[in-house]
Amino acid sequence: MRRRITAALLAAAVASLSACTAAPVTVSSDALTGLGSESVHVGIAYDSAGRGDKSFNDAAGAGLDRAKKELLVGATEVTTKSEDDEGRVAALRELVRAGSNPVIAVGFLYAGAIGTVAKENPGTLFAIIDDDSVQAKNVVSLLFSEEQGSYLVGVAAGLATESGRVGFVGGVDVPLIHKFEAGYTAGVHSVDPDIRVTARYLSKPPDFSGFGSPDKGRAAAAALLDGGADVVYSAAGGSGQGALEAVAAVPGAWAIGVDSDQYAGAAGAVKERILTSMLKRVDNGVFQEIQAFIKGDRAGGAKRYDLKVDGVGYATSNAAIEPYADGLERARYRILSGAVQVPSS
Structure with missing residues (x-):
């Protein structure tokens, strides 16, 4: 009798399972059941x-x-x-x-x-x-590790400059942005210690407007270009759009973007003058x-x-970066191997 009951229960379970698998379940984009029935x-x-x-x-x-x-x-x-x-x-x-x-x-x-x-x-x-x-x-x-990605685009700037002068635009004068500047400067000087790096900051605490003022970014980049810089790296959030525009207005000058691949999102003349971007993989x-x-x-x-862990890097969307690819990759491997310890201040 026990065997017959067990067999019957097993048959019922199989039938139930078959019924469940026969109908596909659609999961709403508003819920995920990765942990039981919990929605995230x-x-x-x-x-x-x-x-x-x-x-x-x-x-x-x-x-x-x-x-x-x-x-x-x-x-x-x-x-x-x-x-x-x-x-x-x-x-x-x-x-x-x-x-x-x-x-x-x-x-x-x-x-x-x-x-x-x-x-x-x-x-x-x-x-x-x-x-x-x-x-x-x-x-x-x-x-x-923003300093590591900034070192790599600093190498690009050092290889690309023809004037021997490059610039840096920082949004706000705070330790976080100092990491960008320090890595960038170290990367430039790894190519040639005689290249001059000039930095300009858009605001100081408690004024944090330097992260959202394209006009300030444009003016700072223009001043660096007037001073002889032909490559300008900006780490200034929304203000960086103004810096990119200022560089694009000067024939032969290169801009370096930050955080996202800014070449991919730029338009017209600005797009073609973005040599690369320091990718901070916040995504x-x-x-x-x-x-x-x-x-x-x-x-x-x-x-x-x-x-x-691919937390930082550099963009290769613009074919203009290709002549410097070998130098950039050598720099990347030196960091990964520990041969280069990038400064953060």
């Missing part, structure tokens, strides 16, 4: 430049877009409405109210706001890009953090994205 809804808070800056924010947005497509997560995106902590706190609280978990803040200026809102919401994981000052169990810092950082969350990694701490 990501929140991302951009700085005041927002999406469309063709630089830092767009790189973060690209990582979110990839996660929506490949991981089927839902998402809410906000841009801070003011340049103070109050506005950033409001943006993060809006994401929490929308049911977002994890919540990702784009830029070190969110540090104070993250500290406040993470304490209010211990059950939510917060990630912040470019800052490791907030020590909490539910806050993870996504950090990048990879955002995507991988969402992926880790889905897999159950809910811990705070810090994660670093360097050259070894």
